[in-house]
Amino acid sequence: FAAPGGSAAPAILVATGASVRHIPLAEIESFTFSDPAVQEEFNAALATLASRDGPEAPRTLEIHLANAGGAAAGGAAGQPVTVRYLQKAPLWKTSYRAVREGSRVHLQGWAHITNVDGIDWDEVSLSIVSARPVTYAIDVYTPEYVQRSAPGRDGTPAGFSRAYAAAPEARMQRSVGDAMASSVSVQVNEAPLVAGIAFTFPEPVSVPAGTAAMIPIVNRAFDAELNRSFDSRRDTGSPRIALAFRNTGSTQLPPGPVTIFDGDRYAGDALLPVLLPGGTAMLPYAIDVGHEVVREMETGDEELRSVSIVDGILVEERRTRRTVNYRIGKPGDAGRPEAITITHVIEPGWELISPASQRSDGREYTFVTSGSRLTVITERLRQQRVALTAAEERQLLAYSSNRLIDPTVRRALRNVLELRRTVSEYRDARQALEERIATIRDDQTRVSTNMQALERDSALYRRYVRELDEQENRLAVLREELADVREEEATAESALTEYLRTLQN
Numbered sequence: 001f002a003a004p005g006g007s008a009a010p011a012i013l014v015a016t017g018a019s020v021r022h023i024p025l026a027e028i029e030s031f032t033f034s035d036p037a038v039q040e041e042f043n044a045a046l047a048t049l050a051s052r053d054g055p056e057a058p059r060t061l062e063i064h065l066a067n068a069g070g071a072a073a074g075g076a077a078g079q080p081v082t083v084r085y086l087q088k089a090p091l092w093k094t095s096y097r098a099v100r101e102g103s104r105v106h107l108q109g110w111a112h113i114t115n116v117d118g119i120d121w122d123e124v125s126l127s128i129v130s131a132r133p134v135t136y137a138i139d140v141y142t143p144e145y146v147q148r149s150a151p152g153r154d155g156t157p158a159g160f161s162r163a164y165a166a167a168p169e170a171r172m173q174r175s176v177g178d179a180m181a182s183s184v185s186v187q188v189n190e191a192p193l194v195a196g197i198a199f200t201f202p203e204p205v206s207v208p209a210g211t212a213a214m215i216p217i218v219n220r221a222f223d224a225e226l227n228r229s230f231d232s233r234r235d236t237g238s239p240r241i242a243l244a245f246r247n248t249g250s251t252q253l254p255p256g257p258v259t260i261f262d263g264d265r266y267a268g269d270a271l272l273p274v275l276l277p278g279g280t281a282m283l284p285y286a287i288d289v290g291h292e293v294v295r296e297m298e299t300g301d302e303e304l305r306s307v308s309i310v311d312g313i314l315v316e317e318r319r320t321r322r323t324v325n326y327r328i329g330k331p332g333d334a335g336r337p338e339a340i341t342i343t344h345v346i347e348p349g350w351e352l353i354s355p356a357s358q359r360s361d362g363r364e365y366t367f368v369t370s371g372s373r374l375t376v377i378t379e380r381l382r383q384q385r386v387a388l389t390a391a392e393e394r395q396l397l398a399y400s401s402n403r404l405i406d407p408t409v410r411r412a413l414r415n416v417l418e419l420r421r422t423v424s425e426y427r428d429a430r431q432a433l434e435e436r437i438a439t440i441r442d443d444q445t446r447v448s449t450n451m452q453a454l455e456r457d458s459a460l461y462r463r464y465v466r467e468l469d470e471q472e473n474r475l476a477v478l479r480e481e482l483a484d485v486r487e488e489e490a491t492a493e494s495a496l497t498e499y500l501r502t503l504q505n
Contacts, residue, residue, distance in 0.1 A: 090114055092128050094256030096218070096272060100243065101263065103225055109218030109256070111199065115207040123204035126215075130254035130274075131196025197251050223248050229284050230293045230326070231343040239291050239340050240284035241268075247275045260285045282341070291337055294327040305381065307405045309412055312500035314391050314399075316384045322350065326374040339370045346378050353377040388416050388500055396420075412503055419496040426489035433482040440471050440478075 012028075014021045033039040063083060093112040098105050111128055115121050199217050207213045223246040230239040243260060247253055253275040260267045260283070268285030275281050305319040324344065328337045344365050346352060354377045357365040367374055388396075399405055400413040447464050454461040 090116060094130075094217070094254040095214075096256055096258040097261070098224075098243070098245075098258050099261045099263070100224060100226070100267070103223065104221050105224035105243065105245065106221045107218055107258075108216065109253070110214040111217050112212060112214055113207065114212040115209055118209055120209050121205065121207040123206055125201075126205045127198060127200040129196055129198045130252070197254070218253065220249065222246060227282065227341055228288055228291060228338055229282055229341045229343065231345075232295050233343075233345060235293070237292055237294075239288050239293055241286045241288045242282050242284040242341070243270065244280060245272070245275070245283055246280045247277055250277055252276045252279075258283060258285075289331075291328065291330055291340065293340070293342075296325045296327070298323045298325075302382070304402075304404070307399050307402075307409055309388070309409060309503045312388055312503060314386050314388050314396075316386070318382045318384070320380045320382070321353070322378045322380070324376045324378075326369075326376070328369065328372050328374065337370070337372060339368060342367045342369065342374055344376050350378040350380045353379050388503075389420070389496070393417065393420070415499065416496070419492065419499055423489065423492040423496055426485055426492050430482065430485045430489055433478055433485060437475060437478050437482065440475055444468060444471055 010025045012023045012025065014023060033042060065081065092114075094109055095112065096107055096109045098107050113126075113128070201215065205213065205215070225244045227242045227244045228239045229242040253272065255274050256272055258270045258272050260270055270283035270285040272283060273281055300321045300323070302318050302320045304316070306317045308315045308317075326342055328340055330337055344367065346363050346365070348363070352360075352365055355367060355375075358368055359366040365376075367376070396413050396417050400410050400417065402410070447468055451461055451464045454464070
């Protein structure tokens with residue numbers, strides 16, 4: 001209703017008997033209905049409105065096309081238009097089971113998919129991609145993540161499509177190859193991508209809202225061999241038994257946990273990284289109590305490695321070596337140890353000297369040894385740079401007499417020492433002359449002050465005059481000597497500077 005005065009502000013008109021009262025809405029802070037039935041009806045209406053805008057409320061998306069009444073945009077009338085959209089969903093995950101038999105391992109993998117759309121997936125076409133694309137997420141609708149439902153009576157997860165419901169046997173009583181091949185039926189088409197792999201399932205999949213499904217994606221044999229590995233960052237005392245797993249397939253394997261069996265017995269768990277075709281992964285899965293590894297580290301004293309001269313700068317290079325011994329054996333001297341792969345990590349600033357590494361990744365180095373001892377030597381080089389004009393004389397003397405240093409460098413250092421000594425001698429002579437002149441000037445100041453209190457015809461005054469005259473004569477001689485010494489000092493410094501400029505190495 002229009003308010004008095006022509007205002008468009010909303011208001012309520014309340015009739016009370018024969019009169020009507022105008023109440024602006026802006027002035028109402030709260031109100032209640034005196035009739036309980038009306039109040040209940042009003043609350044129900046508000047709840048209905050709120051449910052329409054809640055997180056579970058359905059959204060309607062209208063797409064308007066140009067020439068909707070006639071031809072579609074850019075085409076003839078009646079041409080079909082396909083509409084696709086992307087919706088935020090949690091990442092799918094992968095888990096594996098691996099059964100080792102000799103030099104082969106049979107690997108089974110499942111994709112774990114959760115339906116959080118809020119609507120059932122009923123016979124939908126499903127494709128999943130394992131990659132790391134660069135994406136931009138826009139929150140157009142935040143779904144409610146509901147708790148997964150319990151498994152069905154037959155033990156399969158609720159919503160697991162019957163086309164993929166061939167669960168693995170609880171215990172394998174037949175041969176490994178036959179049991180693994182028949183325990184899971186894989187119906188998936190693999191398509192390698194430029195940056196990943198896509199799995200497309202040819203049969204429709206049904207997953208009710210709020211439930212999850214496990215769909216087989218891998219069921220094949222690969223090359224593998226048993227190995228023992230020791231990593232000082234995580235292992236103490238005993239190495240780990242590992243599976244050196246090689247992907248001989250044509251497509252990459254997504255990452256995920258792996259449950260490993262030796263035949264029909266559980267052996268341990270491992271974590272499979274992204275494994276490209278032809279790639280190899282080391283999968284530690286158990287502690288080998290039949291072997292022990294003791295790690296001992298020794299750091300030697302820092303020693304002088306080389307001395308060079310560059311542009312008048314003395315470059316001193318010192319070396320520190322660190323030795324790490326891995327002692328490998330069996331408890332109780334139970335025979336020769338098996339081959340062990342040792343992962344050694346060095347700190348920044350250190351470099352590997354020996355032995356040669358079979359594989360390196362950043363600061364990690366891998367060594368394979370069948371002996372009872374592995375010695376890893378690393379080295380750190382530290383440079384110290386000091387101007388030859390500022391270096392201590394004892395340091396230059398030590399380097400000039402060190403026979404491990406290049407003879408050319410030693411000869412240059414001896415020349416620098418001689419030139420520096422010449423400069424030092426003239427500098428000392430100059431400073432001595434300057435001190436003598438300063439002493440005479442101080443004495444002249446004292447005599448002049450005393451003369452101001454004496455009569456000019458007194459004997460003491462006349463003696464002070466003779467003394468001042470003698471001092472002036474001495475000052476004249478000293479000034480000449482000082483000028484000569486300063487010139488000699490400048491010449492010596494120039495000779496030193498010029499010689500340092502000629503030194504390159």
